[in-house]
Amino acid sequence: MENIEVKIEELTKELLAYDKNFMAHEAELKKIIRQLLMSKPDTKFDPQFAENLRRQLLLKAEDLKTASSPRLWKSWRTLLVPAMAVAVLIFGGIYINNKNNKTVIETPLLSDKIEIDSIGKNAFGKIALNDIGSGGTGRGGGGGGSEALSATPIAAPKNADSSNTQTQTAAEPDSGTASNLANTNSLAMPTTVASPVASGMGGGGGDAKMIAPYPNYRYVYKGEPLKLTDTEVSVYKRQKGMTSSAAAQFIKQLRFGLIDMTKFNNVDVDLISLMEKKEYGYNLTINFREGIIAINENWELWPTPDKQCQTPECYDSLRLKPSDVPADEEILSIASKFLSNYNISTANYGQPQIMKFWQRDLEMATDKNQVYIPDVVSVIYPLIIEGQQVYDESGSPAGLAVNVNIRVKKASGVQELAVQKYQSSSYPAETDANRIIKLAENGGFRTIYYAQEGVKTEDIELGTPTKSLVKIWQYKNGTSDELYIPALVFPVTSAPKDSRYGYFYKTNVIVPLAKEILDDANNGGGPVPLMK
Amino acid sequence: METNLAQIIAECQAGQLEQFAVLYDAYVRKIYDFIFYRTMHKETAEDLTSLTFTKALERINTYQANKGSFSAWLYQIARNTLIDNYKNHKPTAAVEELENFASGENLEQQTEARLNLEKVKNFLQTLDEEKREIVTMRVWDGLSYKEIGDILGKSESSCKMSFLRIMEKLNKEAAFALIYLLMLKIG
Numbered sequence: 001m002e003n004i005e006v007k008i009e010e011l012t013k014e015l016l017a018y019d020k021n022f023m024a025h026e027a028e029l030k031k032i033i034r035q036l037l038m039s040k041p042d043t044k045f046d047p048q049f050a051e052n053l054r055r056q057l058l059l060k061a062e063d064l065k066t067a068s069s070p071r072l073w074k075s076w077r078t079l080l081v082p083a084m085a086v087a088v089l090i091f092g093g094i095y096i097n098n099k100n101n102k103t104v105i106e107t108p109l110l111s112d113k114i115e116i117d118s119i120g121k122n123a124f125g126k127i128a129l130n131d132i133g134s135g136g137t138g139r140g141g142g143g144g145g146s147e148a149l150s151a152t153p154i155a156a157p158k159n160a161d162s163s164n165t166q167t168q169t170a171a172e173p174d175s176g177t178a179s180n181l182a183n184t185n186s187l188a189m190p191t192t193v194a195s196p197v198a199s200g201m202g203g204g205g206g207d208a209k210m211i212a213p214y215p216n217y218r219y220v221y222k223g224e225p226l227k228l229t230d231t232e233v234s235v236y237k238r239q240k241g242m243t244s245s246a247a248a249q250f251i252k253q254l255r256f257g258l259i260d261m262t263k264f265n266n267v268d269v270d271l272i273s274l275m276e277k278k279e280y281g282y283n284l285t286i287n288f289r290e291g292i293i294a295i296n297e298n299w300e301l302w303p304t305p306d307k308q309c310q311t312p313e314c315y316d317s318l319r320l321k322p323s324d325v326p327a328d329e330e331i332l333s334i335a336s337k338f339l340s341n342y343n344i345s346t347a348n349y350g351q352p353q354i355m356k357f358w359q360r361d362l363e364m365a366t367d368k369n370q371v372y373i374p375d376v377v378s379v380i381y382p383l384i385i386e387g388q389q390v391y392d393e394s395g396s397p398a399g400l401a402v403n404v405n406i407r408v409k410k411a412s413g414v415q416e417l418a419v420q421k422y423q424s425s426s427y428p429a430e431t432d433a434n435r436i437i438k439l440a441e442n443g444g445f446r447t448i449y450y451a452q453e454g455v456k457t458e459d460i461e462l463g464t465p466t467k468s469l470v471k472i473w474q475y476k477n478g479t480s481d482e483l484y485i486p487a488l489v490f491p492v493t494s495a496p497k498d499s500r501y502g503y504f505y506k507t508n509v510i511v512p513l514a515k516e517i518l519d520d521a522n523n524g525g526g527p528v529p530l531m532k
Numbered sequence: 533m534e535t536n537l538a539q540i541i542a543e544c545q546a547g548q549l550e551q552f553a554v555l556y557d558a559y560v561r562k563i564y565d566f567i568f569y570r571t572m573h574k575e576t577a578e579d580l581t582s583l584t585f586t587k588a589l590e591r592i593n594t595y596q597a598n599k600g601s602f603s604a605w606l607y608q609i610a611r612n613t614l615i616d617n618y619k620n621h622k623p624t625a626a627v628e629e630l631e632n633f634a635s636g637e638n639l640e641q642q643t644e645a646r647l648n649l650e651k652v653k654n655f656l657q658t659l660d661e662e663k664r665e666i667v668t669m670r671v672w673d674g675l676s677y678k679e680i681g682d683i684l685g686k687s688e689s690s691c692k693m694s695f696l697r698i699m700e701k702l703n704k705e706a707a708f709a710l711i712y713l714l715m716l717k718i719g
Contacts, residue, residue: 011671019696032702036671043568049578050560056582057556057589061549064590340543340550351557 008033051350052387058347062112110291112345114420116236116386123425124237127474127483128520215496216457219441219509222493223464226433232426233513236385236469236484239421240291279303280410291419295342297405297412304375304408320373322362326406328354335379335402338411348420349381349399350389357505375407383471385422385484390469393446395489395508398471422484429486430515440465440490444509445518461494462509470510472517487512537602544592552589555602560585562673563610569672570614580617584610604682607675611683666694 011033016022022029248267255262272286281298309315326334331354339346346352355378362371383390383399392398398416405412430436439445440462465488474481488511495504512518537558543551563584568577587609595605665684669675670691677695681688 007674014692015696015699018692022696022699029699032699033671036667040672041569041572043565043577044574045561045564045568046574046578050564053560053578053582053585054553054556057585058550058553060586060589061552065547065549336551336554340548345550346553 004034004037007037048387051384051389054351055347055349055384058345062345062347110286110288110293110419112347112420114348114385114422116422116424118234118424121232121426123423124235124481124483126516127235127427127485127514128516215455216452217443217460217496217504218457219443219460219462221437221441221490222461223490226436226465226488228429228431228433228436228513230429230513231431233429233486234386234424235427235486235514236422236424238291238418238482238484239423240289240419240481277301280408282413291421293414293417295414295417302405302408302412304405306375320375320407322368322371322373324406325356325373326409330409331377331404331406332379334404334409334411338402338414344400344414344417346381346400348384350384350397352379352381352402353397354379355396360505376403376405376412378403383416383420385420385469388467388469388486390471390484391487391489391508391510392471393444393510395444395506395510428515429513430518435518436488436511436513439511439518440488440509443506445511458496459494460492460496460504460506462490463493465490465511467513470512472512485512485514485517538597541592541595541597541602545595549589549592552592555588555606556585559603559606563606566607566610566673567614569668571617576617580610580613584613587613600682601679603675604679607679607683663694663698666691667698670695 008030012026012030015029016026248269251269252261252264252267261267268288270287270289272288274284274286275298276282276284277298279301280303281301283296283298285294285296287293306315306318309318332352335352338344358371358373362368362373365371379402380397381400381402382397390398400417401415402411403413403415404410468487468489469484470487472483472485474483490509490511492504492507492509495506497504537555540551540554544555560581564577564581567580567584568574571577571580584606588606591609595602599605662684666680669680669683670677675683677688677691680686680691684691
């Protein structure tokens with residue numbers, strides 16, 4: 001309404017300035033303009049439509065680029081034949097593309113196009129099965145804080161199977177999900193490049209004055225009544241195993257001074273690691289087995305000011321201040337330009353979001369200079385699969401992550417750049433809305449809370465959910481799979497704001513719709529105690 | 533913003549078409565609304581918005597900054613897309629449906645407007661299409677007179693004068709709120 005008043009004033013003034021005769025009718029004029037503005041229709045703009053169209057346009061842009069690139073089909077014979085031979089051996093199916101007079105060899109290996117093969121029902125077997133527990137894809141970072149903060153009362157798991165679950169839920173109110181990935185990696189996850197993004201998903205910072213005990217939290221659903229009609233949901237499983245046996249065959253022919261590669265059998269190329277030997281260069285790890293690429297700063301060649309520090313005083317003197325943080329537009333621009341520069345397509349991803357969890361601490365802190373501001377923030381481009389945005393189990397968007405070093409204003413790495421090749425299979429869906437809401441009011445599936453005695457209870461309100469996908473890891477037989485399960489995302493619409501306890505970080509509560517997952521969370525994963 | 537957009541447009545024209553996403557992000561809501569106000573139909577607005585941006589992406593190399601702003605260029609594409617659509621599908625909508633598009637909060641106005649339907653129809657016949665466009669662009673789309681002029685191929689002062697005269701005319705007429713909805717649909 002306030003905007004309408006401003007607009008009325010603006011339009012009226014310009015009309016009066018143009019024709020003074022209107023002054024006699026100013027009140028009537030305002031009435032007309034008000035009525036015109038009030039009758040402005042609600043355009044029913046659908047952000048999902050905008051997201052879908054954005055992806056389509058990016059795919060179209062890719063097609064147009066490919067179509068307009070001058071290829072050297074006719075003159076390929078003039079290129080270096082030995083290099084071609086090596087490339088053919090390693091990557092197969094190449095073509096030559098001449099951009100800016102540089103020879104480029106393109107390969108369909110590790111494609112950026114999304115592919116989804118629909119297969120039969122229950123095709124992945126028991127999706128809830130985990131050999132070693134189910135950790136989330138924590139975003140790392142965070143952590144720290146005062147001792148009082150780390151004393152958040154979270155119960156121990158009921159059995160060994162839920163050891164990672166405990167870590168996940170330990171992050172619930174404040175302490176971040178810093179240790180999730182470390183735990184899961186140490187157990188079975190073969191991925192070595194899927195490291196967490198740089199900034200914390202919460203937690204960290206803290207002030208010894210923010211004392212325990214924490215209150216008990218109670219989620220209360222305040223949204224519209226749910227109607228769940230689908231009896232089945234499509235579960236997606238990311239396909240891996242992009243190993244290049246052709247590349248292995250090439251390497252197998254080599255006889256190094258230290259070792260004779262010809263003696264090895266059944267060899268596949270698993271990882272390739274490269275480094276850029278230049279100032280602010282990058283390390284690149286291509287994990288063929290996982291179908292994932294990671295880019296990190298080449299530490300030795302990143303001359304950030306802190307590299308010269310030898311004392312705590314020096315580090316303190318370099319601590320970033322709130323005024324040092326670039327505007328969001330600049331951070332997004334750095335990330336976008338980096339991706340563009342390295343031809344990393346964002347066609348399969350949604351609108352980028354900056355993960356600045358410390359911002360919330362900053363807003364609440366009385367002495368803002370005491371809030372720790374990390375050098376690196378992550379820009380997440382949420383993964384979109386068949387129009388559905390992906391979240392991690394903690395309720396944060398999951399997808400391509402670009403780390404931006406805000407001190408030197410450069411992208412310092414990329415995580416979760418993964419081949420988007422999936423199988424989809426239908427599984428029975430939960431249609432009991434009451435059960436879903438009850439789980440949401442427990443803080444989501446796999447959430448374990450034990451209420452403390454003698455502390456107050458804070459309500460956290462949840463709004464009407466949207467349908468999305470939740471990424472979960474499945475551990476079987478010593479290997480891990482990425483599953484994307486349809487889920488309801490309940491937004492936290494109102495959270496406690498008592499600064500003594502720090503900011504309540506959780507923004508969404510996730511409840512999967514695949515019945516088996518919920519049954520497992522209740523049974524295999526032990527009971528889900530209600531928060532008080 | 534225009535400075536940044538100029539850089540983005542230059543990058544697009546140099547072949548970095550993925551940068552078109554930046555332009556898209558800046559304009560998708562505006563263009564969608566622009567089309568919706570003239571079709572009053574969500575699905576049609578989405579289809580025509582898709583068409584508009586697809587055309588813009590394909591023709592980005594034809595945009596010349598010295599001939600007008602990117603904004604005006606994009607709105608022109610949207611307007612032409614609308615005109616093409618009108619040629620093929622003359623829009624029809626019941627008055628009762630149109631009421632639902634209003635922002636709410638002014639039910640009284642809507643009721644009053646419905647009672648004045650005949651008067652509205654008569655009023656519509658007195659306004660030409662261009663005048664309706666000018667008021668819509670200024671009041672609902674929030675475009676400046678300069679942008680409106682660029683889109684319609686008229687001068688800024690001419691657009692301002694037209695708006696003024698329409699206000700004078702409206703001042704003498706009743707049924708203001710629904711008039712506009714109907715102007716868009718029936719006109």
